[in-house]
Amino acid sequence: MDRPSINTLSDLARLAGVSASTASRALAGNPVIARATRERIAELARDHGFQLNHAARNLRLRRTQSIAVVLPLGHETGQPVSDPFFVTMLGHLADALTERGYDLLLSRVIPADDKWLARLVDSGRVDGVIVIGQSDQVAALDRVAARYRPLLVWGAHLPGHAHVTVGSDNRLGGRLAAQHLLDIGRRRLAFFGLPSGPEIAQRQQGFMDACTTFGVADTAVTVPVHLAADLAHANIAEYLDRHGAPDGIVAASDVVAMSALRALAERGIGVPGDVAVVGYDNVTLAAHTSPPLTTISQDIARGAATLVDLLLRSLAGETIGSVMFEPRLIVRGTSGCGAAPSE
Amino acid sequence: MDRPSINTLSDLARLAGVSASTASRALAGNPVIARATRERIAELARDHGFQLNHAARNLRLRRTQSIAVVLPLGHETGQPVSDPFFVTMLGHLADALTERGYDLLLSRVIPADDKWLARLVDSGRVDGVIVIGQSDQVAALDRVAARYRPLLVWGAHLPGHAHVTVGSDNRLGGRLAAQHLLDIGRRRLAFFGLPSGPEIAQRQQGFMDACTTFGVADTAVTVPVHLAADLAHANIAEYLDRHGAPDGIVAASDVVAMSALRALAERGIGVPGDVAVVGYDNVTLAAHTSPPLTTISQDIARGAATLVDLLLRSLAGETIGSVMFEPRLIVRGTSGCGAAPSE
């Protein structure tokens, strides 16, 4: 029965005994077409599994109906960053975009040259772009944002910069983390992370803020630690061997925190007894380290929803502004409250 | 100087003083156009940042030049699976596809209904589909594979099934893991994982194979453990409390293994002293647990490259077959060789 394969709108129209234009309008639900005709055509389409050709439709409507999501899965010295944070964010973005009828074009970028974003934007393959993480590309982002509105960035809000961001208050997050360690009696704090991007830089700022307020800024140190697990571990191991352990560690991310946990364990340093550790992101795995990781939580689901919402509103012509969420401290085993430094 | 904005091929052609067809052929490198003309037009295009309209081009060429990658980021009881394995795979796929000039359309699927794949395939939005993980959708995969060739699946090879797969020999992997535990003197082994999909089922098979060969099948147990970290931890905790600990654990994935490590630590059970643990996947983080996780490694980079290669060859008309890699045992701390069960 399915003999004549229906691939184009005209096929469908012929089958229904109407013209292509009528079929088009019928499928679009245009009320100018008699209801009966509309329903008949819709049914035919369903029966024959007919779907409009997206390329043709988008060409005519001068749009692509897809959004690029750029992940800085950069080759940090050749190693792909595989932070679980990204999958989670990606999953939520995919959901939100699909729900709104958009396709998600995934793009991995190695920000070696600085025109990557302009190229993507000008390619015309997408209606808008979401960048996850600023990395060290703030300049490139600003340059493009100045002339291209449908661009949204997950990351730190930077006053005076052109690109619109959604993210949590990283400085507050850093402060919360340090404050917590101070609250449980730690005094010699260290921040582990490489402030190559503004997010980490702000977390580090917040960390220092708290230390200063508390009057322990002179004993607080910031240690440059890469964000990829293996490099992080090496950096941390070297630091511990050279300078000994602090009694409280704020890590730039949960992955860094986990590397720290391992480096500490290898050296027989007790957590949280000798050193308390606070991570950042509240990745799913964070609750499942031993001891479970105290961390700063960002609401990723809400972040993804907001990114998509703002982007589509921008696409609709609205003028949009940055949004910042409040991070939340989640206390778990690595900063067990009762525990005091063994020293 | 950039006054006349060049958006279409005809704009460019007008600027160059040739016709659109010549411009098209020039950009395509068609040798029928004089080399000088070709170069002049290419330069103009570069100077004005001109890029072809993909929708129009793809419409004309009857293709989409994009590949869908489907992730079973299923709502396992509402929780997004955030296994780091996925990001890594995704990253490599993105690289490989981009390199071949294809876009990567990311699609998250909650396989509640069973027509999801057919819908995607028939939508005409993509030239081919890569599915990562079979989950419990083998039937749906087979049904579509029977009529749609450019479909590739990362997962277990199932003799007699229609869909083409790329993956590692899960049965061998499971056997390697169990064998290793037996080699270091463990006898009461447990497999932690839920064989809802064929991959896990085969790993479990291999596990049992080894136990049988070694004559310890009667003391070996298989414990149904979910794959999401939090559920896994709950399942494992319950099992340990009910039945006590085995002296060797083969986990269905590294995430499960990490949950096991935590559950064991919480109960004061020593690793590898009391229990040796082997994971699966060799996720980046696996090397950074404490103790570092012994695991079965799958070469994800090679897997991704193979998936893309086979898919494009299938697209080119070649008949392709499944490919299976050999997994490799990576011995780390959780099965420290010297350690014997305390018992």
Added chain:
DNA sequence: TCCATCCTCGCAATCGAATGCAGAACCTAC
């Protein structure tokens, strides 16, 4: 000077869907 030949290039149709405008069909009212 004229014609054959080789290069280059342009005309026009095509891919599939959307839409402004005009025309067909049908009905009511005078």
Added chain:
DNA sequence: GTAGGTTCTGCATTCGATTGCGAGGATGGA
């Protein structure tokens, strides 16, 4: 019976790039 309205459809064009076929120009040889 015809004018005036409604309501529904179809024609033809458009989006931007590709390509078969044929035309135009330059060049060389006679």
